[in-house]
Amino acid sequence: MITSVTGASGRIGAARSDIEPQPSTGVRLPRVGTSVALTAAMLASSAPALLPRPAVTQALLTGVSMAIALAVAWSARRALGTRRPARLRAQAWTAGVGALISTGAILSNIQWQNRLRVSMGTPSVDWHYAVDVVGGATCVALTLWVIGLAIRRMCTAMGSIRSVVLIGVVGVLSYFVAVPALWSAMSSSFAASNSALDDAVTAPVAVARSGSPNSLVPWRTLGREGRKFTTGGLDPSTVRTYVGLDSAATLDQRVELAVADMERAGAFDRSVVVVAIPTGSGWVDENAVTGAESRFGGDVATVAVQYSNKPSWATFVFAEDDARRSADAVARAVAARAATSSTPPQIIVYGQSLGSVAGSDAYLSLRHTDPRICGAVWAGPPAGAVDTDGATVLANSSDPVVRWSADLLWSPPDTSTTRPDAPTPMWLPFVSFVQTSVDLAAALDVGAGHGHRYGTDQGTSMPRCR
Known part of the structure; x- marks a missing residue:
């Protein structure tokens, strides 16, 4: 009996040592x-x-x-x-x-x-x-x-069943009700912002500008970005033609109006015509236009036709085809009218960001069939979205737009067309994609020459075709 109790006691002690709790530190x-x-x-x-x-x-x-x-x-x-x-x-x-x-x-x-x-x-x-x-x-x-x-x-x-049902109902309502309502509200906001008149920007008086008293395009229809475009520059004698979304009901009518206003302003008497493809909101970088006017000594006309009043990201996602159709229609119409001139001007296609995506298709389809389409400049083209063959490409190494794509998840970006403007981080799988995605939100919050901001070299780098 004593032996059995002792053995049991030993086993109990051993068991306690195995499960001895760790000291608590609080x-x-x-x-x-x-x-x-x-x-x-x-x-x-x-x-x-x-x-x-x-x-x-x-x-x-x-x-x-x-x-x-x-x-x-x-x-x-x-x-x-x-x-x-x-x-x-x-x-x-x-x-x-x-x-x-x-x-x-x-x-x-x-x-x-x-x-x-x-x-x-x-x-x-x-x-x-x-x-x-x-x-x-x-x-x-x-x-x-x-x-x-x-x-x-x-x-x-x-419970699991009710949770799944609730998630499904919320998803369906979001897709069919919340998202359309939000998009409608955003569209109304963008349209109102585009049409609002800024008292600080007054209509031009120069005959060579759209929105002037002699223009076929009324000042109030140019849109926010169009009014900035036509009142910019240092030389009011340079031709700047702009047609806004409110200037005509359809794309064909807007293109026809643009060509007619170019004729009125004497655009086809200049040696160079720049077909500028705006970004989604209708913006054309003033640096590019000023650079082109400096490059060609004022003997240049620039035309732009608005195809959207929404930000570039929204247009790129939901209405990219509108941008492509507009760019193609404007380039073809300008080239066709230029061909009828006694001394046809040379035509250069320019686009930044979404404008380069839309313009590249038009340029590629026309450059081999129409000798007047003699060059193109793409500034900040989105990664993999633009055919750069035969074009001058301006891409800052710090521009997230020219680096961002799904391929960034598993492979380094193509930096063959970028120019160093700041220290460049090394590529890391997945991490670089996340970091670049975050940088997209601040791509325009830097000075010209960095990020998605480009300077007058957009215009001064345009080719002299003659």
Whole structure:
């Protein structure tokens, strides 16, 4: 009896030693997987970008990345099943190393930001930038995490079937009701903004400009960008013809009106005619037109026809064909009318961003059949969307538009046509795609010669065809 009790007592002692609890420190450390995921998120979000980035933008990117990392770590634990937590020492080491790596990533990001800012002539940042980023990112990540927990608890309370039904109903209503209503409201807003008159911009008086008293195109119909276009430049004798969306009801009528107003202004008596393809909102870069007028000593006429009043991204997604049809119709009509002149002018097609996408098709279809189409200039062409054969291409290395494409997920961008204007980050799979996507939002928030901003070299680089 004594022997059996002693043996039992020994086994119980051994069992207790196997499950001896870890000493409590009063601090709850994150799991090893959570620390690894958060560190990876910090490294990815702090990777070098193309453009200087405000602290708010960087904080949003980092915060969203952290929230996604937390969700991935949680999902992985759920998928792999419950396992015994790692030892406290492993958790502490992982958290500590992760914190050091994250701190290094933030400091490296500040150094990179300052390199970009020096090259682009913008003020540098200091440690306050890091504080703003870390504080903002933490708030964003926690907010998203709390929202995720609330949704999870709601779905748990409702049950899987009801949750799926609710998600389906919300998706259907969003697709058929919310999205169309939002698009309609945005379209109305864009149309109102396009038609609104700015008292600071007055109608031109020069005969050579659309919107002038002698013009066939009424001033009020030119649209916001058209009014800026016709009143710009240093030499009012240069011909600038513009037809807005409100100037005529159909594309054919707008093109016919543009050619008629060019004739009135004497455009076909100039040695060069530039067919400028606007961006989605109808914008034509003043730098390009001024550069062309300088290049050809004023002996040039520029024509543009508006095909949309929406931003380029919206037109590119929903109405790219409108841009292509307009560019082709204008180029063909101008070339046909130029052919009837006793001394036909040479024709150059110009486009920036979406304008280059629309203009490249027209240029390629006409350049081999019409000798008067003698050159083209594409500024900031979207990656892979423009045929650059026979054209002059201006592409800043810091321009996210010329680098962004789905291919960036798994392969480096084609930089053969870009010109260095700032330090260029190395390509990283997936990370470069995310960073470039974020940079798209600020592509125009820099000076000419950087990002998606181009200077007068758009015009001065146009070829002399004679």
